[in-house]
Amino acid sequence: MSWNAEREKKSTEGSRAPIGVFDSGVGGLTVMREIMRQLPSERAVYFGDTARVPYGSKSRETVLRYSRQIIRFLRTRGVKAIVVACNTASAYALETIRGEIDLPVIGVVKPGAKVAAQATRTGRIGVIGTEGTIHSQIYPEYIARWNPQAVVLGKACPLFVPLVEEGLLEDPVTDEIASRYLKAFDGSGIDTLILGCTHYPLLRSTVRRIMGETVTLVNPAYETARSLKELLRERGLENPDAQASGRPEAAEQAQGGHPGQYEFYVSDSVEHFQRFANTILPFAVEKAAQIPIEEY
Amino acid sequence: MSWNAEREKKSTEGSRAPIGVFDSGVGGLTVMREIMRQLPSERAVYFGDTARVPYGSKSRETVLRYSRQIIRFLRTRGVKAIVVACNTASAYALETIRGEIDLPVIGVVKPGAKVAAQATRTGRIGVIGTEGTIHSQIYPEYIARWNPQAVVLGKACPLFVPLVEEGLLEDPVTDEIASRYLKAFDGSGIDTLILGCTHYPLLRSTVRRIMGETVTLVNPAYETARSLKELLRERGLENPDAQASGRPEAAEQAQGGHPGQYEFYVSDSVEHFQRFANTILPFAVEKAAQIPIEEY
Numbered sequence: 001m002s003w004n005a006e007r008e009k010k011s012t013e014g015s016r017a018p019i020g021v022f023d024s025g026v027g028g029l030t031v032m033r034e035i036m037r038q039l040p041s042e043r044a045v046y047f048g049d050t051a052r053v054p055y056g057s058k059s060r061e062t063v064l065r066y067s068r069q070i071i072r073f074l075r076t077r078g079v080k081a082i083v084v085a086c087n088t089a090s091a092y093a094l095e096t097i098r099g100e101i102d103l104p105v106i107g108v109v110k111p112g113a114k115v116a117a118q119a120t121r122t123g124r125i126g127v128i129g130t131e132g133t134i135h136s137q138i139y140p141e142y143i144a145r146w147n148p149q150a151v152v153l154g155k156a157c158p159l160f161v162p163l164v165e166e167g168l169l170e171d172p173v174t175d176e177i178a179s180r181y182l183k184a185f186d187g188s189g190i191d192t193l194i195l196g197c198t199h200y201p202l203l204r205s206t207v208r209r210i211m212g213e214t215v216t217l218v219n220p221a222y223e224t225a226r227s228l229k230e231l232l233r234e235r236g237l238e239n240p241d242a243q244a245s246g247r248p249e250a251a252e253q254a255q256g257g258h259p260g261q262y263e264f265y266v267s268d269s270v271e272h273f274q275r276f277a278n279t280i281l282p283f284a285v286e287k288a289a290q291i292p293i294e295e296y
Numbered sequence: 297m298s299w300n301a302e303r304e305k306k307s308t309e310g311s312r313a314p315i316g317v318f319d320s321g322v323g324g325l326t327v328m329r330e331i332m333r334q335l336p337s338e339r340a341v342y343f344g345d346t347a348r349v350p351y352g353s354k355s356r357e358t359v360l361r362y363s364r365q366i367i368r369f370l371r372t373r374g375v376k377a378i379v380v381a382c383n384t385a386s387a388y389a390l391e392t393i394r395g396e397i398d399l400p401v402i403g404v405v406k407p408g409a410k411v412a413a414q415a416t417r418t419g420r421i422g423v424i425g426t427e428g429t430i431h432s433q434i435y436p437e438y439i440a441r442w443n444p445q446a447v448v449l450g451k452a453c454p455l456f457v458p459l460v461e462e463g464l465l466e467d468p469v470t471d472e473i474a475s476r477y478l479k480a481f482d483g484s485g486i487d488t489l490i491l492g493c494t495h496y497p498l499l500r501s502t503v504r505r506i507m508g509e510t511v512t513l514v515n516p517a518y519e520t521a522r523s524l525k526e527l528l529r530e531r532g533l534e535n536p537d538a539q540a541s542g543r544p545e546a547a548e549q550a551q552g553g554h555p556g557q558y559e560f561y562v563s564d565s566v567e568h569f570q571r572f573a574n575t576i577l578p579f580a581v582e583k584a585a586q587i588p589i590e591e592y
Contacts, residue, residue, distance in 0.1 A: 050354070051348070051354060051358045052347070052348050057568065058346070058347060058564050058565075058568075059564050059565035059567075059568060061565065062347045062563075062564050062565070158458065158461070158462055159455075159458055159459070159462055162454065162455055162458040163455070165454070166454055166455055172472075173469055173472055173473060176468075176469055176472075177469060267358075268354050268355050268358050269354075269355035269357065269358070271355075272353065272354075272355060294590050
């Protein structure tokens with residue numbers, strides 16, 4: 001079958017087609033995990049741009065160029081919708097991309113911003129993220145749509161991603177660095193804090209300890225999977241083959257899926273990705289393929 | 297003047313042509329600084345691959361592909377020699393590249409390895425670097441050329457680069473992380489330690505404090521500039537316009553150079569590069585240009 005014929009076949013699969021999910025690297029797997037849990041009937045294709053990770057310290061223009069290449073690749077996999085599972089790419093590229101393609105596209109910023117805007121009682125919301133995400137002011141912009149009076153305080157935490165990738169999830173050093181970053185919120189009166197980077201839910205308990213029980217922590221990965229579910233229902237794009245849902249083994253399958261349900265692609269070597277992914281996540285990525293993303 | 301004519305002109309400038317220096321980002325500026333100090337008469341073109349930094353956690357194949365693109369770019373600037381000012385690229389790409397082009401190419405690994413091989417009295421040498429550099433085993437390979445009996449112990453220190461880029465050069469957290477990494481050398485009997493990543497000289501005093509005065513620290517940036525000087529002399533490629541050397545203001549000029557002496561290029565936004573560069577280095581990078589490196 002020629003490449004074009006294959007693409008044609010994939011694009012006509014409609015609601016049985018997979019969801020495309022991408023991130024700058026492994027962090028977006030926290031979003032993938034939520035999709036597996038909350039939408040166990042869906043197929044999904046994950047792309048991690050591990051050859052160019054991280055995006056957090058790069059410019060808008062560069063992140064937009066990379067995102068366009070990845071979307072061109074995901075389209076060759078016949079996806080029915082795209083999840084930008086990276087806060088930086090959601091901040092810098094989402095609006096532009098949405099105007100360029102005819103597929104539903106959702107990012108991780110809007111769902112988290114909406115929940116935070118509605119959850120706050122003090123009207124003061126904190127956001128932690130990469131330099132790119134905080135610098136973009138994307139969270140304040142989105143939060144204002146649902147809560148124009150809210151005051152939003154952002155703080156970039158550039159060491160959090162390397163600390164997570166070094167496996168220091170529960171460690172005095174991570175506690176010390178987190179205490180310094182979160183000191184930015186002392187006396188601010190925030191009652192809601194958005195974990196605005198896909199790696200950060202892995203530091204949830206450290207952040208919880210420092211911020212105390214009275215501050216609501218918002219995990220955009222969770223909210224994004226919820227929004228995706230709603231979006232697919234609205235557009236009539238839910239997968240009718242509800243093979244995994246409602247069955248006793250559903251929870252187990254949501255960790256690994258049935259054969260062919262999940263595909264993983266990366267731009268750097270597969271071994272690197274698998275090692276990191278299997279360290280960070282509660283499911284094993286057994287098969288992944290490397291893609292020359294610069295050619296897309 | 298057409299692009300080809302310009303290239304022709306540049307390539308015939310011979311010994312007056314600039315030296316090409318490249319790194320994955322800002323770290324190679326420590327090598328650039330040594331070249332400015334030790335070879336004040338030379339012109340130089342620096343390229344920092346800030347859109348794809350870091351290389352340290354990426355695969356050999358990816359680092360080689362990136363290095364080839366950068367060399368194609370540097371050749372358009374008419375360089376007379378190339379310095380691979382990145383330990384990871386020196387480890388993964390140098391030998392292959394050397395066989396592909398007709399310019400002298402030197403990396404940062406060999407000069408540091410040679411000095412360490414000759415300096416050790418116990419015959420036990422430590423190397424710290426990125427995962428890529430340590431994993432490649434390039435330092436043991438080179439050290440064996442001058443000291444086949446030497447025992448070489450490597451330790452990857454993935455958090456050092458983010459800590460330096462966060463500005464935590466003198467900080468209890470950096471001390472704690474460094475103590476943990478360097479514990480790998482407890483009881484090892486090493487008397488020589490190679491700072492095998494271009495960012496690490498900026499952590500020299502922390503490493504010195506932990507390792508004590510009896511261990512010799514080898515800075516490959518310094519040794520690389522020395523080797524480059526020797527190489528240019530051997531090949532008759534020294535710049536005959538010795539305008540900055542021997543004059544009272546030479547030291548000052550070596551920090552900034554005369555107009556046009558140094559050119560800086562990056563793959564991500566110039567502002568990012570300048571901010572980091574001006575934080576880390578004792579000279580100001582006043583002019584830099586962004587290059588679409590993926591097109592080379």
